[in-house]
Amino acid sequence: MKILVLVKETFDTETKIVLENSKKINNEGIKYIINPYDEFAIEEALRIREKFGGEVVIYSVGRRESEVTLRNGLALGADKAKLIVSEKIDSITVSKLLAENITKEEFEIILSGWIAIDDNNAQVPARLSQLLDIPLVNVVTKIDFSDDKIICHREGDNTVEIIKVSPPAMIAVQRGINEPRYPTVKNILQAKKKQIDLIISENNEDINRINITYQLPEVKKAGLIIDGSKPEKAVNILIQKLKEAKVL
């Protein structure tokens, strides 16, 4: 089975965000990681490969330097990676670039995270599946195989939907699906030798029809700190304040 995994490089979750100006985030000294949801996708791909054999190929769109981050994906056990180098990484551009390159592949499954923790978009899987004209099961917490069907548990609002699709299909995963492994020393060493193909994207024409600016959230003014050594007293102050704030 050939499995493609979409991996996005994101800022480490501990990063303090600094703006250069209202249009640009300062990325000096940033530590990068694989988008946490994509780690679940890689893990699931490896488990499917372990069961059925085949190949796991990472696909990513991003900066040239993200090779370093992608190596971490290879160290987990993916076979190879393809990096489409692009400055623009908005959902529309990324989906288009991925579609252009993935149509040239033969594959059974594309796995991805359901959302990227940086842009908070949750758009690429849906857009890509439309472009490739294959079914997408979104926000998936379990994958099973039965005959030629893929059976997914999709997270609804207070429900679990059982969805059946046939390959080639796309599945965007949610936390809870598995516990990602740690890279072994052997795999880390091997990863150094694994292949990362660079694909230089044609400079996409900038059709900026929307205008995006950034703003740091206002720093919250210090809250009221109540000494809790006398619980009754503390609780009464709290309730009084909550009433004044009209939340009770």
Added chain:
Amino acid sequence: MDKILVIVEHKNGLLKKVSQQILGFISDFCRQSEKKILVLIYGEKIAERLFEEVASWGADEIITIENQCFANYNPAIFIPTIADVIKKNSPQLVFFGNTAVGRDLSPRLAQYFNSYMISDVIDIKIEKDKFCFTRPVYGGKLFEEVETNGELVFVTVRPNSFGNSVNYHKNPHIYNIEPKAITNFSYMVSDILRKESEEKSLSEAEIIVSGGKGLKSAENFVLLEELARVLGAAVGASRSAVDAGWRPYSSQVGQTGKTVKPKLYIACGISGAMQHLAGMSTSQVIVAINKDPEAPIFKVADYGIIGDLFEIVPVLTEELKKIFKD
């Protein structure tokens, strides 16, 4: 005339709260503008009182798809019919709640129309034909402001983002449409399991009581469940509490869990790691109960009690019981 399409969800014959919040907000705005509000309601059966509820938000048109095929969410069935509604009406904006359905359907339709989508919006400013949407990115550490210029845009709105609005009754034009026949059976919904206890949905809850490692065991969460019952709240958890197996993953709040925006968020025994704040920092009022005065949660808390949660929470529950009895 410009149009705004709101695709609403309902449950037990009532609009979902987020749908109602979107309608209220749009209704307030449209009263001063020339724009028309179109509302799309689908389902196997659409309760009569839903029409009244939607009309009370100043809808100009209510389009229904009352059909068995629309009982359960299936994008392969929904997209052709809803895309048709959009083509026929050419709205400027299409609104969804940022719910399981909205999050899935909206980007698919956006791609279908080769349009932009603005996810998880928490604020909107409107000026004539200019719309400015605010949405949190980088786990709420940054706000993105997106300005559009009147072309078709798809928007999902985070529950509890808009305050109360005033009803504005209109007599909408109501009509039903038939679903388009589909030929694409590649996506099959074979079953829907409802979670046993009708646990209150975290993302829509107005009040959330959340517990972390400080709770020390699964059993101790009873304390929070009692407090939640008195407040009509949902119970959330930190990742550490989830990883310890004390709470289901579906109750995790944070960067790799749910993003919530309740009126009141009470964090008990939660240190306030960045990844937790990412999921709840846009809550209206934050209360923290923690015995460590240095805990970072106090930096975002509006009210913080430094103390032992095992002493504070039961007292809080008892005192609130008294209040709600009156």
